[in-house]
Amino acid sequence: MSNLQAFTPREIVSELDRYIVGQHKAKRAIAIALRNRFRRQRVAPELRDEIVPKNIIMIGPTGVGKTELARRLAKLAQAPFVKVEATKFTEVGYVGRDVESIVRDLVEQAVELVRKEQLEQVRTRAQHQAEERLIRLLARPPAPAEPAAPQQPINPFGFVLSKPPAEPQISDSELSELRKRLRAGELEERQVEIEVDEPGPALPLVSMFGGAGMEEMERKMSEVLGNLPGMKGQTRRRTMRVAEARRVLEDQEASRLVDMDNVKRLAVERTEQSGIVFLDEIDKVASRGGGQHGPDVSREGVQRDLLPIVEGSTVSTKYGPVRTDHVLFIAAGAFHVSKVSDLIPELQGRFPVRVELESLRKQDFVRILTEPKNALTRQYQALLQTEGIELSFTEDAVEALASYAAEANERAENIGARRLHTIMEALLDDLSFRASELSERVVVMDGAKVRATLEPIMQSDDLSKYIL
Numbered sequence: 001m002s003n004l005q006a007f008t009p010r011e012i013v014s015e016l017d018r019y020i021v022g023q024h025k026a027k028r029a030i031a032i033a034l035r036n037r038f039r040r041q042r043v044a045p046e047l048r049d050e051i052v053p054k055n056i057i058m059i060g061p062t063g064v065g066k067t068e069l070a071r072r073l074a075k076l077a078q079a080p081f082v083k084v085e086a087t088k089f090t091e092v093g094y095v096g097r098d099v100e101s102i103v104r105d106l107v108e109q110a111v112e113l114v115r116k117e118q119l120e121q122v123r124t125r126a127q128h129q130a131e132e133r134l135i136r137l138l139a140r141p142p143a144p145a146e147p148a149a150p151q152q153p154i155n156p157f158g159f160v161l162s163k164p165p166a167e168p169q170i171s172d173s174e175l176s177e178l179r180k181r182l183r184a185g186e187l188e189e190r191q192v193e194i195e196v197d198e199p200g201p202a203l204p205l206v207s208m209f210g211g212a213g214m215e216e217m218e219r220k221m222s223e224v225l226g227n228l229p230g231m232k233g234q235t236r237r238r239t240m241r242v243a244e245a246r247r248v249l250e251d252q253e254a255s256r257l258v259d260m261d262n263v264k265r266l267a268v269e270r271t272e273q274s275g276i277v278f279l280d281e282i283d284k285v286a287s288r289g290g291g292q293h294g295p296d297v298s299r300e301g302v303q304r305d306l307l308p309i310v311e312g313s314t315v316s317t318k319y320g321p322v323r324t325d326h327v328l329f330i331a332a333g334a335f336h337v338s339k340v341s342d343l344i345p346e347l348q349g350r351f352p353v354r355v356e357l358e359s360l361r362k363q364d365f366v367r368i369l370t371e372p373k374n375a376l377t378r379q380y381q382a383l384l385q386t387e388g389i390e391l392s393f394t395e396d397a398v399e400a401l402a403s404y405a406a407e408a409n410e411r412a413e414n415i416g417a418r419r420l421h422t423i424m425e426a427l428l429d430d431l432s433f434r435a436s437e438l439s440e441r442v443v444v445m446d447g448a449k450v451r452a453t454l455e456p457i458m459q460s461d462d463l464s465k466y467i468l
Ligand SMILES: Nc1ncnc2c1ncn2[C@@H]1O[C@H](COP(=O)(O)OP(=O)(O)OP(=O)(O)O)[C@@H](O)[C@H]1O
Pocket: 019, 020, 021, 022, 023, 060, 061, 062, 063, 064, 065, 066, 067, 068, 069, 333, 334, 368, 372, 416, 417, 418
């Protein structure tokens, strides 16, 4: 498990600080929620089950980092994470849509996560075994082209039981000589023949059925069909370079060393204990006034659908039943029109932690442009570096960009940090187009250049509306 589990709230906040500027209150709330999970694991079992997660609602205007926070959190926590838009469940014909699919997606994520971790654990062993197999393949004289070799019957146990082709005796000294040369990288270009798995044909079944409650059935159908003979993947012999074969063999060895049943068991456990569901756009399913007809009815319906999984229920998945009692839910919404108090009371009660995110100002934009590890200026620098161009921004330029962003947000709609994307695109449009044919290798963006490019756009109301 990740060491983040053991991070103190302060440490979690400082990790989040590396990607998200400001929003201290939200970071704090998230850090506490995460730490509480860690604490809960250490509580005596009788009480442990009683401690439910303190779900969070993040309230704040668009583009201020709500989704970004949740995404970073999940990465840090090494926890299975899914993000769903609550509005997805209100589409016509989708009322009452299988909200349990959220949990199924979550386990799916967990399986992926746990499998990766386990693969990582066996990697050294897999590398070693792959090397041994490569050496034997190299020692074996290239197989004479077998004329009309009968198709090997596929045996249900795969590679493990398949009989190895009769191998000529190879002396130990020959093997160690090969090992030495292989390790020295002298044999990378040699060709070897190995068995690879070919995936079965894609199933054209997805979304054959529509409407409520059909997902579970679709899933079962594809499972059944996927097990029919002919639909399963097959193994084929393929010739490839040693360098490529090493990768394939390592993967094969690693998957063989990982016990999938164990992975599934751990994945279910991980989902139950540390899964995080991010419910975006929750404000869009809150209805004002309540008890009206029309769209409000379906909105409330969505909330009622969500309630059981938020409250804790058991969902059946293909990896077994999953209890959602301790899954952490983080909801987010702008709540411009509706208020948190417009949600149905049962749901409100399930989200005891409320945090507000502040709207971003010029000084925040300056930091967002430069500080995060994935800051926009860095992204453009990296992109242009691939063309051999050294791009830099002066402090003055960043200040100017930030104030244009703030101004555009004031004049048009406030779209928060997303404004920086449009501003940067507008600024670097010309350079991005000409980069590959440019003779100068060093480009310095200073305040004067920023103003020269952006001022005319800002001056014209029409232009700024469309471009920025
Ligand atoms: N405080 C911040 N620090 C760094 N980057 C930010 C911050 N706020 C927003 N961003 C950047 O702006 C973009 C949009 O942010 P995000 O997706 O989190 O918005 P949001 O708050 O979820 O908005 P919405 O309500 O529209 O979903 C992202 O690319 C994100 O990296």
